[in-house]
Amino acid sequence: MTSTVPASTRDLYRPRLHYTCAQNWLNDPNGLVYHEGVYHLFYQHNPFGTGWGNMSWGHATSTDLLTWTERPVAILCDEEEQIFSGSAVVDEGNTAGFGGPGTTPLVAIYTSAYSEASARPRIQAQSLAYSLDGGETWTKHSGNPVLDRGSENFRDPKVFRYDSPTGPYWVMVAVEATEQRVLLHKSSNLIDWEYLSDFTADGPDDILWECPDLFELAIDGDLTRTAWVLIVSVNPGGVAGGSGTRYFIGTFDGERFIEEPSAASGAGTADDGGRQCGMSGPLGGGLRGSWLDWGRDYYAAVSFSGLPYRRVMIGWMSNWDYANSTPTEGWRSAMALPREISLRTVDGRVRLAQSPIAPEATRTTDASDAVGRPLSARRTHLASMPRGSACRVRLTAPAPARGTFGLVFGAGGSEGACVTVDAAARAIRLDRTASGVVDFHELFPSVEHAPLDLLDGRIQLEIYVDACSVEVFAQGGLSTITDLVFPQGEPTSIEFFASSDVTVDELEVAVLG
Template identity: 55%
Template sequence: MASGLTIDSRFRPEYHFTAARNWLNDPNGLLYSNGVYHLFYQHNPHSADWGNMSWGHATSADLVHWDEQPVAIGCDGEEAIFSGSAVVDVHNTSGFGAPGTSPLVAIYTSAYSAGSPLAGRQAQSLAYSTDDGATWLKYAGNPVLDRASADFRDPKVFWYDGGTESYWVMVAVEAVDREVLLYKSRDLVTWEYLSTFGPANATGGVWECPDLFELPVEGEPGTSKWVLVVNLNPGGIAGGSGGQYFLGEFDGVRFRSDSTVTEGMQENGARMGEYGWLDWGRDYYAAVSFSNAPDGRRLMIGWMNNWQYGALTPTGGWRGAMTLVREVTLVRRAGQAGLAGRVVLKQQPVDPFAGTCDVVCAAPQQLSGSYPLTVEGPADVLRIDAEFVPGTANEVGLVLREGTGERTVLAYNVAQGVLRLDRTASGETRFHEDFASVERVPVALEDGRLRLQVFLDRCSVEVFAQDGLATITDQIFPSDTSTSLTVFAEGEGAALVSLGVVR
């Protein structure tokens, strides 16, 4: 750890995980074991800049309150520890545990440095823990999967139960080739090639941090789809980093997409909006899911940053935060032209404000103009629940973190059917030319209504529209005094159905 490091906590979030010091990026090795959620992550133990990549470690009992642990898997003179995953080896298929025990096994990318005989390569390696994640030992036979490639990385491993045959499946990427590669193993050590998927849909940058899992379609017993997540940098829907997903079938060997857009595909053009996007903001990247989550829940978390400006955000002594954990499900969408009948991901946050009471509660009323809301006490860390009937108004929405010359605007344009988050005047923006931005996502009204749930933290806004059918995640860096909150309608004919503010 760097000595004499000055920590500036002006923008440190209250309920999003950050390392106490130094650099943080991709979530890694997400798993649940014996009542504890484990979050590993890309971490520089020595600096607030990227480098010395190792696996940091944090634990939680509730996915909201996290305790930072010692570095789990550290870099050395031969390898940096890049992204990957971890599993509970329930049947001790690896043999790393004592008889009758279930070791934890991490599968990570070894990025070999100049001091290694494999210098310049990226290959997949193992580490294991026999004390439920407290300490980790690198496997002596590393790497376990080497393609002699410079860009083969980010393994996500899961147990596939095919009925007649069951085994571990690894989903990794050849990043520059925009390909997802699948392998299988019975012991996590010896791997056999299965198939390749891609390139497809968004290919404007390298593919990274894949994930593959099956989900039922809500309300349709017996119907399920496999979800293939592929993070992308650059080339995201909002610019820079982003995450896309494909829906389809996986038969234990090959993933076949039924959501690939091919005809007339245009990068950075109109067809981009037809792809599946995890989030339409600029700051949701490297999102992957937890292994072994209880009750079959599919829980995801992402790095709340963007490689366009991630190294320059105005924090001191620490840099990088995680998003809220989100539970993802599949639903069949209705009502919006071109999307009716389409199965899509729905995302709902694990709520850090659960069980707390409203500090502001507005009665139903007609809206025309701006209505400031009075929030007693600190107003930089809030959850806002709002429901509108936009009616014949031009726009409805919220002005967040407003102060002298600063404001973040969340507005729904009725004619366009588009929700936008405008952070161009949100506070400190000049640290990078791409930061001052406006994010947009198509949102269909449901019975004429728009529902918004907004999570404000000291450096971020996470928006869940229509109960999580559309999301926008953006960082903001406002002044401490910019805490005003306003609800507004532009034009006549809108109504506020309900509004609650929770602190």
């Protein structure tokens, strides 16, 4: 479909808070690594156009995860291979032998997607590149590939250092995409790899598994109690349609990941809430694990290596159903906000929670006249924001016994993205069917649903609205919804609504950019 948005206004959709490259195409985050005070974000990038193709590793750096500086393309495709997704590590022991005295190499582990013209036509295998100048320039390993199964769909290696009782070694987590299998290998030097085990789970037969990650987290902040989290992105088959990202909680003994059924993290929804969210049982169709995000536009999320004492992830903010069609000018796609990941025990089950990393407010809009008094069915105007600006809305309220309430972000009147809380059904939804430009693809207009845990009978929302996106964090990040939106109106109006009386304890609108 052809978008109705005028070409001259499309750059108004460039986000203030979210990373985008200056021009051309962007998708999966790759090689996230922290080294000597610098966060490195690599990503799938087409240096030559605004659609998918010519996959190379783009590069950006930051010292605070908030402000990013775009760097030159790090690893460029050529006639023999495209540079697909992967990871990067700090090889502090120079185990691969790429560094000289006093030099700590950064090593990228990526998928070589070999072309028909290569010696490995259509094969996907794992390769290395290294940097001896802190990530500025990269050299491909002369012995590539280092792990070749002769497969056309073996990809997306995530590598981390594992400390075993007999000594440390590298672990690679990759996928056989069409077989829906995560494969684990080990190596002492990043070059020679030995198979360990694999992991699979239930799901439709016609989907791909991509972009795995595996890491250990403390439970409830207690370092003596930990669990392992396995991330897998799926396409199609996402909970909201198209692409999406699942997670599993379990154990890892250095060789094998085993999901713990007692930690099945789709919990926290009553039967009515499950039906409201379009699910059968806690996840729908009896699926194990849970969803990292319940929206349409959060995919390929992976975490930083080299970052001590915390786990931070970044995901791609789009959906393969329509990613090539979004109505922007000269650039396409953005990253979601970085999120700090933790594990919390809720109703006796271990759950994953996500906390957004965002800048401090430059000013706060006073909404105090709405606090402490019942708000009823009429809409209450809270604030107006200039077109293309970014804001954060925080709201806490006792869960009402009946009815719904929520927020509308849009031009007022009939245009707006609507976030609705249905406490009785234990569900939250984001409706973008009238959010602005929705006609550029038939699958874009949608309504997303997420489960809502009632913690102490209260509702807590933290919502980030940028030029082309809405990210909802409910109940301290136990449920999140991420959706693109392309508003037409100016300015953006923020309104509160309720179908019956609701007393709000906190309601703050903060300008962030």
